[in-house]
Amino acid sequence: MEHVKSIPCAVFGASGYSGVELVSLLHNHPHFSLEYAFSSSAREDAEPIASLYPQLAGQLDVILQPWHSDLLSQLAQQVRVVFLALPHEASAAIAPALINAGLVVFDLSGAFRLRDSSAHFQAYGFARPDDLPTEIPYGLAEWTTLIGTEQLIAVPGCYPTVSSLALKPVMSLIDGVPMVNAVSGVSGAGRKAAGHTSFCEVSLAAYGVATHRHQPEIAQAIGRDVIFVPHLGNFKRGILATIYAPLKSGVSQATVDKAYQQAYAAEPLVRLCQQPPAIKNVVGTAFCDIHAVVHQNHLIICAAIDNLLKGAAAQAVQLANQYFDFAPALGLQQRGGVV
Numbered sequence: 001m002e003h004v005k006s007i008p009c010a011v012f013g014a015s016g017y018s019g020v021e022l023v024s025l026l027h028n029h030p031h032f033s034l035e036y037a038f039s040s041s042a043r044e045d046a047e048p049i050a051s052l053y054p055q056l057a058g059q060l061d062v063i064l065q066p067w068h069s070d071l072l073s074q075l076a077q078q079v080r081v082v083f084l085a086l087p088h089e090a091s092a093a094i095a096p097a098l099i100n101a102g103l104v105v106f107d108l109s110g111a112f113r114l115r116d117s118s119a120h121f122q123a124y125g126f127a128r129p130d131d132l133p134t135e136i137p138y139g140l141a142e143w144t145t146l147i148g149t150e151q152l153i154a155v156p157g158c159y160p161t162v163s164s165l166a167l168k169p170v171m172s173l174i175d176g177v178p179m180v181n182a183v184s185g186v187s188g189a190g191r192k193a194a195g196h197t198s199f200c201e202v203s204l205a206a207y208g209v210a211t212h213r214h215q216p217e218i219a220q221a222i223g224r225d226v227i228f229v230p231h232l233g234n235f236k237r238g239i240l241a242t243i244y245a246p247l248k249s250g251v252s253q254a255t256v257d258k259a260y261q262q263a264y265a266a267e268p269l270v271r272l273c274q275q276p277p278a279i280k281n282v283v284g285t286a287f288c289d290i291h292a293v294v295h296q297n298h299l300i301i302c303a304a305i306d307n308l309l310k311g312a313a314a315q316a317v318q319l320a321n322q323y324f325d326f327a328p329a330l331g332l333q334q335r336g337g338v339v
Helices: 017-027 069-078 088-100 117-124 158-173 214-222 253-264 309-323
Strands: 007-012 032-038 063-065 081-084 104-107 152-154 179-184 227-232 239-246 270-272 288-295 298-305
Touching: 007 017, 017 032, 017 309, 032 069, 069 088, 081 088, 081 309, 088 104, 104 309, 117 214, 158 179, 158 214, 158 227, 158 239, 158 253, 158 288, 158 298, 158 309, 214 227, 253 270, 253 288, 298 309
Parallel strands: 007 032, 007 081, 032 063, 081 104, 104 152, 179 227, 270 288
Antiparallel strands: 179 239, 239 298, 288 298
Protein backbone atom coordinates (compact mmCIF):
# COMPACT_ATOMS: atom_id res chain seq x y z
CA MET A 1 0.00 0.00 0.00
CA GLU A 2 2.95 2.34 0.62
CA HIS A 3 3.81 2.36 -3.09
CA VAL A 4 0.31 3.03 -4.42
CA LYS A 5 0.35 5.87 -6.92
CA SER A 6 -2.04 8.70 -6.39
CA ILE A 7 -5.33 8.17 -8.21
CA PRO A 8 -6.39 11.34 -10.05
CA CYS A 9 -9.96 12.49 -9.45
CA ALA A 10 -12.41 15.18 -10.45
CA VAL A 11 -15.44 16.57 -8.63
CA PHE A 12 -18.45 17.95 -10.47
CA GLY A 13 -20.64 20.21 -8.34
CA ALA A 14 -17.69 21.21 -6.18
CA SER A 15 -19.27 24.52 -5.23
CA GLY A 16 -22.16 22.87 -3.37
CA TYR A 17 -22.16 21.60 0.20
CA SER A 18 -21.55 17.91 -0.58
CA GLY A 19 -19.17 18.87 -3.36
CA VAL A 20 -16.92 21.00 -1.19
CA GLU A 21 -16.80 18.20 1.40
CA LEU A 22 -15.63 15.87 -1.37
CA VAL A 23 -12.99 18.39 -2.42
CA SER A 24 -11.68 18.55 1.14
CA LEU A 25 -11.67 14.77 1.66
CA LEU A 26 -9.91 14.06 -1.65
CA HIS A 27 -7.40 16.85 -1.11
CA ASN A 28 -6.37 15.28 2.21
CA HIS A 29 -6.58 11.62 1.14
CA PRO A 30 -3.28 9.72 0.99
CA HIS A 31 -4.10 7.90 -2.26
CA PHE A 32 -6.48 10.18 -4.18
CA SER A 33 -5.46 13.45 -5.80
CA LEU A 34 -7.92 16.14 -6.82
CA GLU A 35 -7.09 17.29 -10.34
CA TYR A 36 -10.27 19.16 -11.29
CA ALA A 37 -13.09 20.82 -9.39
CA PHE A 38 -16.01 21.91 -11.56
CA SER A 39 -18.67 24.24 -10.22
CA SER A 40 -22.29 23.16 -10.04
CA SER A 41 -23.61 26.32 -11.69
CA ALA A 42 -23.01 27.93 -15.07
CA ARG A 43 -20.25 30.22 -13.86
CA GLU A 44 -18.29 31.84 -16.66
CA ASP A 45 -14.99 32.34 -14.87
CA ALA A 46 -12.73 30.16 -12.79
CA GLU A 47 -12.36 31.21 -9.16
CA PRO A 48 -10.67 29.92 -6.02
CA ILE A 49 -12.90 27.73 -3.90
CA ALA A 50 -11.99 29.99 -0.97
CA SER A 51 -13.98 32.77 -2.62
CA LEU A 52 -17.12 30.76 -1.83
CA TYR A 53 -15.84 29.17 1.38
CA PRO A 54 -13.44 31.67 3.01
CA GLN A 55 -12.72 29.24 5.84
CA LEU A 56 -10.65 27.25 3.32
CA ALA A 57 -8.27 30.13 2.57
CA GLY A 58 -4.70 29.00 3.08
CA GLN A 59 -5.80 25.37 3.36
CA LEU A 60 -7.18 24.40 -0.04
CA ASP A 61 -5.60 25.94 -3.11
CA VAL A 62 -8.31 24.64 -5.43
CA ILE A 63 -9.70 26.46 -8.45
CA LEU A 64 -13.37 26.01 -9.35
CA GLN A 65 -13.78 25.78 -13.10
CA PRO A 66 -16.84 25.92 -15.34
CA TRP A 67 -17.51 22.67 -17.18
CA HIS A 68 -17.65 22.54 -20.96
CA SER A 69 -18.19 19.33 -22.91
CA ASP A 70 -15.12 20.02 -25.05
CA LEU A 71 -13.03 19.35 -21.92
CA LEU A 72 -14.06 15.68 -21.89
CA SER A 73 -11.13 14.36 -23.90
CA GLN A 74 -8.62 16.21 -21.71
CA LEU A 75 -10.39 15.03 -18.57
CA ALA A 76 -10.37 11.40 -19.68
CA GLN A 77 -6.61 11.55 -20.27
CA GLN A 78 -5.78 13.04 -16.89
CA VAL A 79 -8.35 11.58 -14.48
CA ARG A 80 -9.40 8.07 -13.42
CA VAL A 81 -12.36 8.76 -11.12
CA VAL A 82 -15.18 11.30 -11.21
CA PHE A 83 -17.48 12.19 -8.32
CA LEU A 84 -20.79 13.79 -9.28
CA ALA A 85 -22.35 16.07 -6.66
CA LEU A 86 -24.84 17.50 -9.13
CA PRO A 87 -28.62 17.84 -9.29
CA HIS A 88 -30.31 14.56 -10.23
CA GLU A 89 -31.12 15.38 -13.84
CA ALA A 90 -27.69 16.93 -14.46
CA SER A 91 -26.00 13.72 -13.26
CA ALA A 92 -28.24 11.62 -15.49
CA ALA A 93 -27.28 13.77 -18.47
CA ILE A 94 -23.50 13.76 -18.01
CA ALA A 95 -22.80 10.30 -16.55
CA PRO A 96 -23.11 8.34 -19.84
CA ALA A 97 -20.50 10.53 -21.58
CA LEU A 98 -18.08 10.16 -18.66
CA ILE A 99 -18.53 6.39 -18.61
CA ASN A 100 -18.08 6.13 -22.38
CA ALA A 101 -14.82 8.07 -21.98
CA GLY A 102 -13.56 5.32 -19.68
CA LEU A 103 -13.98 7.11 -16.35
CA VAL A 104 -15.26 5.54 -13.14
CA VAL A 105 -18.22 7.52 -11.82
CA PHE A 106 -19.47 7.78 -8.23
CA ASP A 107 -22.78 9.61 -8.37
CA LEU A 108 -24.14 11.32 -5.25
CA SER A 109 -27.47 12.28 -6.83
CA GLY A 110 -30.62 10.19 -6.99
CA ALA A 111 -30.34 9.67 -10.74
CA PHE A 112 -29.35 6.00 -10.53
CA ARG A 113 -30.41 4.75 -7.10
CA LEU A 114 -33.81 3.23 -7.83
CA ARG A 115 -33.78 0.01 -9.83
CA ASP A 116 -37.42 0.24 -10.91
CA SER A 117 -37.72 2.71 -13.81
CA SER A 118 -41.34 3.61 -13.06
CA ALA A 119 -40.53 4.26 -9.38
CA HIS A 120 -37.62 6.40 -10.51
CA PHE A 121 -39.82 8.46 -12.84
CA GLN A 122 -42.44 8.93 -10.15
CA ALA A 123 -39.81 10.04 -7.62
CA TYR A 124 -37.67 12.26 -9.83
CA GLY A 125 -39.86 13.25 -12.76
CA PHE A 126 -37.55 12.25 -15.60
CA ALA A 127 -36.54 9.07 -17.39
CA ARG A 128 -32.99 7.82 -17.05
CA PRO A 129 -30.86 7.56 -20.21
CA ASP A 130 -30.79 4.19 -21.92
CA ASP A 131 -27.04 3.97 -22.56
CA LEU A 132 -26.02 2.93 -19.06
CA PRO A 133 -24.36 -0.15 -17.54
CA THR A 134 -26.80 -3.01 -17.00
CA GLU A 135 -25.96 -3.32 -13.31
CA ILE A 136 -25.51 -0.15 -11.24
CA PRO A 137 -24.44 -0.99 -7.67
CA TYR A 138 -26.35 0.74 -4.89
CA GLY A 139 -23.46 1.79 -2.70
CA LEU A 140 -24.58 1.45 0.89
CA ALA A 141 -20.96 1.01 1.82
CA GLU A 142 -21.20 -1.51 4.68
CA TRP A 143 -23.57 -3.67 2.64
CA THR A 144 -21.94 -3.41 -0.79
CA THR A 145 -19.05 -5.32 -2.32
CA LEU A 146 -17.29 -3.54 -5.17
CA ILE A 147 -14.74 -5.49 -7.20
CA GLY A 148 -13.07 -2.60 -8.99
CA THR A 149 -14.54 -3.07 -12.46
CA GLU A 150 -17.83 -1.20 -12.03
CA GLN A 151 -18.31 1.85 -14.24
CA LEU A 152 -21.01 3.66 -12.25
CA ILE A 153 -21.84 3.48 -8.55
CA ALA A 154 -24.95 5.10 -7.05
CA VAL A 155 -24.20 6.63 -3.67
CA PRO A 156 -27.25 6.43 -1.37
CA GLY A 157 -29.15 9.43 -0.09
CA CYS A 158 -28.61 10.73 3.42
CA TYR A 159 -31.93 9.61 4.94
CA PRO A 160 -31.70 6.15 3.31
CA THR A 161 -28.14 5.75 4.59
CA VAL A 162 -28.99 6.28 8.25
CA SER A 163 -32.30 4.39 8.01
CA SER A 164 -30.89 1.39 6.14
CA LEU A 165 -27.80 1.04 8.31
CA ALA A 166 -30.07 1.04 11.34
CA LEU A 167 -32.59 -1.46 9.98
CA LYS A 168 -30.78 -3.95 7.76
CA PRO A 169 -29.13 -6.02 10.53
CA VAL A 170 -32.51 -6.69 12.21
CA MET A 171 -34.93 -7.05 9.29
CA SER A 172 -35.28 -10.79 9.88
CA LEU A 173 -36.46 -10.02 13.43
CA ILE A 174 -39.10 -7.47 12.43
CA ASP A 175 -42.73 -8.41 11.89
CA GLY A 176 -44.45 -5.59 10.04
CA VAL A 177 -43.70 -2.18 8.59
CA PRO A 178 -40.98 -0.05 10.22
CA MET A 179 -41.72 3.63 10.87
CA VAL A 180 -38.89 6.11 10.40
CA ASN A 181 -38.98 9.63 11.82
CA ALA A 182 -35.84 11.56 10.88
CA VAL A 183 -34.72 15.16 11.36
CA SER A 184 -32.11 16.77 9.11
CA GLY A 185 -30.21 20.01 9.31
CA VAL A 186 -30.81 22.69 6.68
CA SER A 187 -27.65 21.83 4.70
CA GLY A 188 -29.56 18.83 3.37
CA ALA A 189 -31.52 21.23 1.17
CA GLY A 190 -28.34 22.31 -0.61
CA ARG A 191 -26.56 25.64 -0.99
CA LYS A 192 -29.03 27.29 -3.35
CA ALA A 193 -30.97 30.00 -1.54
CA ALA A 194 -34.65 29.37 -0.81
CA GLY A 195 -36.95 31.08 1.65
CA HIS A 196 -38.32 27.93 3.23
CA THR A 197 -34.83 26.61 3.98
CA SER A 198 -33.37 29.89 5.18
CA PHE A 199 -31.93 29.30 8.64
CA CYS A 200 -33.99 32.16 10.12
CA GLU A 201 -37.21 30.82 8.62
CA VAL A 202 -36.83 27.17 9.58
CA SER A 203 -38.85 25.81 12.49
CA LEU A 204 -38.92 22.11 13.29
CA ALA A 205 -41.52 20.72 10.90
CA ALA A 206 -42.33 17.63 8.90
CA TYR A 207 -42.20 17.85 5.12
CA GLY A 208 -42.71 15.55 2.15
CA VAL A 209 -45.11 13.46 4.25
CA ALA A 210 -46.01 10.31 2.27
CA THR A 211 -44.39 11.81 -0.84
CA HIS A 212 -40.64 12.04 -0.16
CA ARG A 213 -38.47 10.41 -2.85
CA HIS A 214 -36.31 8.72 -0.23
CA GLN A 215 -39.19 6.48 0.88
CA PRO A 216 -38.92 4.09 -2.12
CA GLU A 217 -35.14 4.15 -1.76
CA ILE A 218 -35.30 3.05 1.87
CA ALA A 219 -37.86 0.37 0.99
CA GLN A 220 -35.60 -0.91 -1.80
CA ALA A 221 -32.57 -1.00 0.52
CA ILE A 222 -34.28 -2.94 3.34
CA GLY A 223 -36.46 -5.11 1.09
CA ARG A 224 -39.74 -4.05 2.71
CA ASP A 225 -42.18 -1.19 2.67
CA VAL A 226 -41.57 1.56 5.20
CA ILE A 227 -43.38 4.57 6.60
CA PHE A 228 -41.00 7.52 6.38
CA VAL A 229 -41.53 11.04 7.71
CA PRO A 230 -38.66 13.52 7.28
CA HIS A 231 -38.35 16.71 9.30
CA LEU A 232 -36.31 19.86 8.83
CA GLY A 233 -34.59 21.21 11.92
CA ASN A 234 -33.03 24.61 12.57
CA PHE A 235 -29.45 23.39 12.76
CA LYS A 236 -26.83 23.24 10.01
CA ARG A 237 -25.90 19.60 9.57
CA GLY A 238 -26.57 16.11 10.81
CA ILE A 239 -29.48 13.66 10.82
CA LEU A 240 -31.10 11.96 13.79
CA ALA A 241 -33.47 9.10 12.97
CA THR A 242 -35.81 7.44 15.43
CA ILE A 243 -37.23 4.18 14.09
CA TYR A 244 -40.05 2.03 15.48
CA ALA A 245 -40.60 -1.55 14.35
CA PRO A 246 -42.81 -4.39 15.65
CA LEU A 247 -40.81 -7.49 16.53
CA LYS A 248 -41.55 -11.13 15.97
CA SER A 249 -42.66 -13.02 19.06
CA GLY A 250 -39.90 -13.90 21.49
CA VAL A 251 -37.19 -11.57 20.15
CA SER A 252 -35.01 -10.45 23.05
CA GLN A 253 -32.57 -7.60 23.57
CA ALA A 254 -29.73 -10.14 23.42
CA THR A 255 -30.90 -11.34 20.00
CA VAL A 256 -31.01 -7.78 18.70
CA ASP A 257 -27.59 -6.96 20.11
CA LYS A 258 -26.12 -10.08 18.51
CA ALA A 259 -27.56 -9.14 15.11
CA TYR A 260 -25.90 -5.73 15.23
CA GLN A 261 -22.60 -7.15 16.43
CA GLN A 262 -22.54 -9.69 13.63
CA ALA A 263 -23.31 -7.01 11.06
CA TYR A 264 -20.94 -4.29 12.22
CA ALA A 265 -18.19 -5.67 14.46
CA ALA A 266 -15.72 -5.41 11.59
CA GLU A 267 -17.05 -2.09 10.21
CA PRO A 268 -14.93 0.83 11.46
CA LEU A 269 -17.42 3.57 10.54
CA VAL A 270 -20.44 2.19 12.39
CA ARG A 271 -20.48 2.66 16.15
CA LEU A 272 -22.90 0.69 18.33
CA CYS A 273 -23.74 2.91 21.30
CA GLN A 274 -24.92 2.18 24.81
CA GLN A 275 -26.98 5.38 24.85
CA PRO A 276 -29.08 7.11 22.17
CA PRO A 277 -26.72 9.09 19.94
CA ALA A 278 -26.68 12.87 19.63
CA ILE A 279 -26.07 14.77 16.42
CA LYS A 280 -23.12 16.59 18.01
CA ASN A 281 -21.34 13.23 18.30
CA VAL A 282 -21.33 12.61 14.54
CA VAL A 283 -21.15 16.06 12.95
CA GLY A 284 -17.83 16.41 11.14
CA THR A 285 -17.30 12.64 11.09
CA ALA A 286 -17.93 9.69 8.78
CA PHE A 287 -19.53 7.61 11.53
CA CYS A 288 -23.02 6.23 11.86
CA ASP A 289 -23.97 5.85 15.53
CA ILE A 290 -26.71 3.33 16.37
CA HIS A 291 -28.54 2.49 19.60
CA ALA A 292 -31.39 -0.08 19.70
CA VAL A 293 -33.64 -1.13 22.56
CA VAL A 294 -36.46 -3.67 22.81
CA HIS A 295 -39.61 -2.28 24.45
CA GLN A 296 -43.13 -3.76 24.56
CA ASN A 297 -42.38 -6.18 21.72
CA HIS A 298 -41.17 -3.30 19.55
CA LEU A 299 -37.68 -2.28 18.55
CA ILE A 300 -36.80 1.39 19.00
CA ILE A 301 -33.69 2.39 17.07
CA CYS A 302 -31.94 5.74 17.30
CA ALA A 303 -29.30 6.47 14.69
CA ALA A 304 -27.30 9.55 13.73
CA ILE A 305 -25.02 10.61 10.88
CA ASP A 306 -23.56 13.75 9.38
CA ASN A 307 -25.73 14.20 6.28
CA LEU A 308 -22.92 15.80 4.26
CA LEU A 309 -20.28 13.22 5.20
CA LYS A 310 -21.59 9.72 5.97
CA GLY A 311 -24.76 10.72 4.13
CA ALA A 312 -22.91 11.94 1.03
CA ALA A 313 -19.23 12.81 0.50
CA ALA A 314 -17.58 10.49 3.04
CA GLN A 315 -19.64 7.52 1.92
CA ALA A 316 -18.60 8.21 -1.69
CA VAL A 317 -14.94 8.19 -0.64
CA GLN A 318 -15.53 5.07 1.48
CA LEU A 319 -16.87 3.36 -1.65
CA ALA A 320 -13.90 4.56 -3.67
CA ASN A 321 -11.61 3.12 -0.99
CA GLN A 322 -13.36 -0.21 -1.41
CA TYR A 323 -13.22 0.03 -5.20
CA PHE A 324 -9.42 0.38 -5.12
CA ASP A 325 -8.95 -2.11 -2.27
CA PHE A 326 -7.94 0.44 0.34
CA ALA A 327 -8.95 0.26 3.98
CA PRO A 328 -12.59 1.42 4.19
CA ALA A 329 -11.93 4.27 6.61
CA LEU A 330 -8.75 5.52 4.92
CA GLY A 331 -8.76 9.29 4.91
CA LEU A 332 -12.06 9.44 6.80
CA GLN A 333 -11.23 9.20 10.50
CA GLN A 334 -10.17 12.76 11.14
CA ARG A 335 -12.94 15.03 12.42
CA GLY A 336 -13.60 17.86 10.01
CA GLY A 337 -16.34 19.30 7.84
CA VAL A 338 -16.24 22.50 5.80
CA VAL A 339 -19.75 23.92 6.02
